[in-house]
Amino acid sequence: MNIQDLIRPTIKALKPYSSARDEFQGNSSDMVFLDANENPFENGVNRYPDPQQRNLKAILSEIKGISTKNILLGNGSDEVLDLIFRAFCEPNEDNIIILPPTYGMYSVLANINAIGIKKVNLTEDFQIDVDGVLNMADANSKVLFLCSPNNPTGNSLISKDIEKLLIKFKGIVAIDEAYIDFSNDKSWLNRLKEFPNLIVTQTLSKAFGMAGIRLGICYASEEIISVLNRIKPPYNVNELTQKKAVELLTDKSIAVNEIKSILVERDVLKSELETISFISKIYPSDSNFILAKVDDATKRYNQLIDKGIVIRNRTTQPGCENCLRFTVGTSKENKILIDTLKSI
Structure with a gap:
């Protein structure tokens, strides 16, 4: 699968915004910063935060065993999901596939971004109707959203069914693992290299007890992460969130x-x-x-x-x-x- 074929043409042609902190990436300890029009009087939050959240990504990389190049952070998982829509789904043209009952924000974000919604209900025991999904998909079905463990049902989706869809679905497969830390099932993070169309989203709001700081995580190939980095707001994760996450993640x-x-x-x-x-x-x-x-x-x-x-x-x-x-x-x-x- 060629991921470039899935990216919206306008996104591929986009020249991303370059912030002051993106342009300077050296050692900041002894520098005088007069580049970002900040208030110069120190109070702990008068400077812009690191737009790439390097310290925080380094800790997550160690915890999850994933390279920082495969990580993107967002202002909650909802921003991460919204970036996926913006990168891969053409408004008023493309569609996504969801498997109700499932997390309600997939539909909300689709409507906000003027993206069609195709629904294939989970089976009676809340598992995937694989044939139903593949039959529902068309040339404009760009993203399949799977929530495992599923919200609101609580169960994990069968791994072999997910694998079939990763192989046969001709678009992005986004697996929402907000509740993975409570499950005995293995995360799909370990299989990122096998599937170029795989995106795994997680959060610090549930198991790590940080719902109040709003921090979502996206794991994917370097190619997909680079695309999402091009379109994310320059300072999307604030300084207080980064500091608190680093503090709480230090003692696992x-x-x-x-x-x-x-x-x-x-x-x-x-x-x-x-x-x-x-x-x-x-x-x-x-x-x-x-x-x-x-x-x-x-x-x-x-x-x-x-x-x-x-x-x-x-x-x-x-x-x-x-x-x-x-x-x-x-x-x-x-x-x-x-x-x-x-x-x-």
Whole structure:
């Protein structure tokens, strides 16, 4: 597959903006910076951040075993996803394929970018209809979005099905691994070199507990990363986000211990949910949440709201009629949830 054939012609012809910090890449320790029209009075954030986030990428490279040349960072995963649309999808011409029920921002971003949406629902057990996807694709189907573990269902998609699509789909296959740290399945990062059309997105918002700093990660071939770098805003990840991410990633044991705790609590929560009379089914989860089918999702959602507990009502999603999604909280929070469910 020739990735260049998938890139929008206007993007290939684009001369990217060159920021002051892009042009100077030397040792900055003893330099006097009078190039970027910044306020010269130091307060910790008066200078523009590193547009390539070099220190942060170096840490992620070590953690994930991926070269920094294969990493792009964004202002949350949503910016990363939006860049994929802008690079590969021609407005009012191209389309994407999504597999409902799935993450809602794929459709939102498609609509914002005037991109068509083709939908192939997951099967009854929330797996990929591979033939359905390949039959739905046409010459203008540029990106296939797969979410694994899937949101809102919680399950991982079958690896051999994903592999078939990576081989046969004639466009970009973007695998959203926002919840991969809670799964026993291996990340697709290890197979980037096998598939030139593979993009893997991850986030620090879930397992690493950094939702508040908004940091999304894109892993792909150097060729794809170079394209996305051409069109990203020059200073898209702010200085405070970069510093906080570096600080929190330096001690990896924190995230490791928190993930272990969440997985233990997930099992406890699942066992307790099985005792609730109006819950008829609990779906397998490889994530930090559990999807459950109840007798009346809207009624039960409102009852919990009245008791001061906020969960997610997913009943409007395909295959998720009367389903509620419970995020795994702390032991204390989960006990409050279970006690409340038993009381209503």
